[in-house]
Amino acid sequence: MRFLGKYICLLILLTLCIVSCKPQDEILTGNPKPVTFSEDAIVFDTVFTALTTTTEYFFVRNPNKNAVLIKSVHLGNPTSPYSVIISGRPMTSAKNIELRGGDSLLIMVKMDIPARDSSKAFVLYDSLMFDMQDTIPNIKLLAWGQDAVFVKEKQLSCNQTWTAEKPYILFDSVIVSENCQLTIEKGAKIYAYNNAALVVNGTLKANGTISEPIQFMGFRQDGDYREASGLWTGLSFRGSNKGSLLNFVQIRNATNAIFIDSPDNDSETDVTIQNTIIQYARQSGILGIESDIHAINTRITQCGEFYFAGLGGGNYRLWHCTLVGTYYLLQRENGALLFSDYVKFNSVDRENNLFCEVKNTVVWGTLANEVDFVQNTNYTFTQDFSHNLLKTPANALIYNATNLLSIDPDFASITQLNFLPQEASPLVNAGENLGVTSDLKGKLRDSKPDIGAYEK
Secondary structure (H helix, E strand, C coil): CHHHHHHHHHHHHHHHHHHHCCCCCCECCCCCCCCEECCCEEEEEEEECCCECCCEEEEEECCCCCEEEEEEEEECCCCCCEEEEECCEEECEEEEEEECCCCEEEEEEEEECCCCCCCCCEEEEEEEEEECCCCCCEEEEEEEEECCEEECCCECCCCEEECCCCCEEECCCEEECCCCEEEECCCCEEEECCCCEEEECCEEEEECCCCCCEEEEECCCCHHHHHCCCCECEEEEECCCCCEEEECEEEECECEEEEEECCCCCCCCCEEEECCEEEEECCEEEEEEEEEEEEECCEEEEECCCCEEEEEEEEEEEECCEEEECCCCCCCCCCCEEEECEEEECCEEEECCEEEEEECCEEEECCCCCEEEECCCCCCEEEEEECCEECCCCCHHHCCCCCEECCCCCEEECCCCEEEECCCCCCCCCCCCCCCCECCCCCECCCCCCCCCCCC
């Protein structure tokens, strides 16, 4: 038994020795197959100075059965703003990397650009070089850099003007004070971080043009983020100031793109929204509570809940608008268009007289009924619907011989967000002349305008 025990111990030691001495892959020195890369280039979209970018990555793969030796990995420009992380370790260069047969190497890239005090965008090139035995393959690095105005103050000074010279970045919610005005000039771009909002207690004048619209969007616009929702809060209009204007404005990636809560006892318009495109809103495109809103030539698509909602009373007018509820990423339970004389908001009952005028407007979507009315109080509930195409069953509240109900609008391509009416579309020449002389793209309307934001 004593000899048996010694024999077993010797066998165990021998086994451990064999395992621990397993040879590494032999490094190929002849003409191995070249390593491959998961990407040909690493491209950063607009990168703002003084901010660290998101991290991009790629893989280096060894297609050989045996190991290959990467003699060095280094940036082409030693003073490059790019930085590299190899196998989890930040470094400017690395040497003698053994990549086993069939294995891959993770390499991550990010960058920091110092401010340049320039209003023009600039291009930053570099290459990540791989020194192999006989070749030096490389991955191109490319970024568009730009200085920006970082808006960090909570409350703006009175009567500011934002220009198109540099983009604006909202780190947190920014307030336009009562009796003050913020003017935003054509071509301006405003990026907003998570939960940031532009809160207007005074007046906002955002006046873009067809060729130079004003853009509001989430801070990240790379990859799928461009079409993501809920990246920032949105525009919020509060208080009693009148006369705010959004003209040729594009708003995307918000939670509530435009929220208006301006209760008063008159019907004077609080906010005019015209020639505006709203998309990728997690909850609502335009949400008004006891407010006075006029929307003209406005397109609202890809929202998670309401596309236009007027709640708790108020005065709402929609002329030549296109609301299309086909956002497949978020499941809706409510129709695209909703009017109600009552709502409980922040635990407070809000109710008042309601007037809604909808003309030359198309409301379409995936639900059987995209138009809802809710009347819960004894307040006056007045509606004027004419010359619209609405996806809704027959409804006495909107019965009018000029309204087309649940007839396919025959858009050019809903999936490609092309809402121009086709030649045989029921929208063509079906509107009334409201004095809106051009469509969202600037095309002149004739005496028999088409329904919706676009003229064929």
